[in-house]
Amino acid sequence: MSVEDLVHFCAPARLIMGAGARTRLPALLQRLGYQRGLIVTDRFFTLSTPWVEELVSGARAHGVTLTVYDGGAPDPTTTLCDDATAALHARGDLPLDHVIALGGGSNIDLAKALCLTLPAGAPVRTFIGRIDSATPVLPLIAMPTTAGTGSEATPGAILVDPDNATKVAVMDNRLRPAVALIDPEFTYTCPPRVTADAGIDALTHAVESYLTMDAAQFERGDDPDPGYSGRNALTMLFARESIRLCARHLRRSHATDGSAAMRDARTGMSHASVYAALSYGSAGLNAVHGIAYAVAGLTHLSHGTTNAVMLPYVLDALRDVRRDELLTIARLFDVDDVDADAAIERLPAVLRELIGALGVPITLAACGIEEGDLDTLTRDALAVTRLAKAFPVPDVDARYARIVRNAWAGRLSFDDARAAPQRRVA
Numbered sequence: 001m002s003v004e005d006l007v008h009f010c011a012p013a014r015l016i017m018g019a020g021a022r023t024r025l026p027a028l029l030q031r032l033g034y035q036r037g038l039i040v041t042d043r044f045f046t047l048s049t050p051w052v053e054e055l056v057s058g059a060r061a062h063g064v065t066l067t068v069y070d071g072g073a074p075d076p077t078t079t080l081c082d083d084a085t086a087a088l089h090a091r092g093d094l095p096l097d098h099v100i101a102l103g104g105g106s107n108i109d110l111a112k113a114l115c116l117t118l119p120a121g122a123p124v125r126t127f128i129g130r131i132d133s134a135t136p137v138l139p140l141i142a143m144p145t146t147a148g149t150g151s152e153a154t155p156g157a158i159l160v161d162p163d164n165a166t167k168v169a170v171m172d173n174r175l176r177p178a179v180a181l182i183d184p185e186f187t188y189t190c191p192p193r194v195t196a197d198a199g200i201d202a203l204t205h206a207v208e209s210y211l212t213m214d215a216a217q218f219e220r221g222d223d224p225d226p227g228y229s230g231r232n233a234l235t236m237l238f239a240r241e242s243i244r245l246c247a248r249h250l251r252r253s254h255a256t257d258g259s260a261a262m263r264d265a266r267t268g269m270s271h272a273s274v275y276a277a278l279s280y281g282s283a284g285l286n287a288v289h290g291i292a293y294a295v296a297g298l299t300h301l302s303h304g305t306t307n308a309v310m311l312p313y314v315l316d317a318l319r320d321v322r323r324d325e326l327l328t329i330a331r332l333f334d335v336d337d338v339d340a341d342a343a344i345e346r347l348p349a350v351l352r353e354l355i356g357a358l359g360v361p362i363t364l365a366a367c368g369i370e371e372g373d374l375d376t377l378t379r380d381a382l383a384v385t386r387l388a389k390a391f392p393v394p395d396v397d398a399r400y401a402r403i404v405r406n407a408w409a410g411r412l413s414f415d416d417a418r419a420a421p422q423r424r425v426a
């Protein structure tokens, strides 16, 4: 903490975490005075789990009527949101006094967007950019079933624009959930790929926001209520705890044997994901996500995968400006070199090994990107200016270019340092 620190912190109004916490929701809905809500989910949850039916009947016993929309899908598009808005208007489900999201980041983001479009009866594009303060927003209860995106604590909903296959965001602090209910038991049914991708997403959120631009230097224009605002002592506290939990649980969390160790690891990652979101949901992100968006545009690989491949190379490029923080992360990952510089240099290689062990490609070349695409990729990444501006280095363009080339070739300083003596011998 320093005298320049500026705390801008915004979080869900209520955070409830615990195994089996879902059973507390019906009484809470009644206590909050809700009468008529909508569950937004997808067919996996209506067809393969008892959770939707349990919630509907539990709410009914507390005098709350819930209807269900189970048309959610991975990476929801603006078209899906508009179709759902029209279908729910036609079904006569309105008016509603709350929306409940059950699912991964995709269902939560769809539900967030519906909190805007259902009362307005307007297409979601109306709300991209800035949301007028007079716009009504339905309260959201978010119940994540993956441990990764942290959408249950953030101000944004991310949707795919099918016209140009890019992601667009609707963003406002009023979209942060009224209740974020984290029941780690929801994650027990996640397949290994979903668990690994989500878990790496959580780790990336924690690490990236731990290292991002300080709040005191963050450019927030004239916005008195910014969604993202740079790191401060409070966000860093959450980030550190999240990184500690990821170091302990991420590798073991994608086991599927139902054992106590698996449950322990998935519970640890559920907490890590929320803490990461309490950090990045106010501090914001930078180069890993900025470059990962451009990689996803070229390869259509998942959000978790594109972040994962970039993470070690971005950390390697921050050694001169974030030395102390990188040493803290290295120690949390049990990098035990006595010499601090050696530990900092080893950290990106340790994370790359972890990422590879989770079945994710560790170079951009292995993602199918050609060397000839690298300049365009760098340009596209730099075009996401809100993320590039938060990268805490004096020469953002040059560093992005270097990071992209290193990530393509799989080159880390640690490898170079190890190769150097051999080169000298040769």
Ligand SMILES: NC(=O)c1ccc[n+]([C@@H]2O[C@H](COP(=O)([O-])OP(=O)(O)OC[C@H]3O[C@@H](n4cnc5c(N)ncnc54)[C@H](O)[C@@H]3O)[C@@H](O)[C@H]2O)c1
Binding pocket: 042, 044, 073, 074, 075, 076, 103, 104, 105, 106, 107, 109, 145, 146, 148, 149, 150, 151, 154, 155, 156, 157, 158, 186, 187, 188, 189, 190, 191, 194, 197, 198, 303
């Ligand atoms: N709004 C934000 O702040 C934010 C942040 C990061 C990512 N996102 C978005 O989140 C999305 C990714 O979300 P995600 O990684 O949680 O995956 P997801 O929501 O896309 O789900 C992936 C698949 O896993 C299934 N699934 C989810 N939970 C399951 C469970 N418990 N058991 C079995 N199957 C389950 C889903 O049905 C789906 O088929 C992306 O669209 C990304 O853009 C949003």
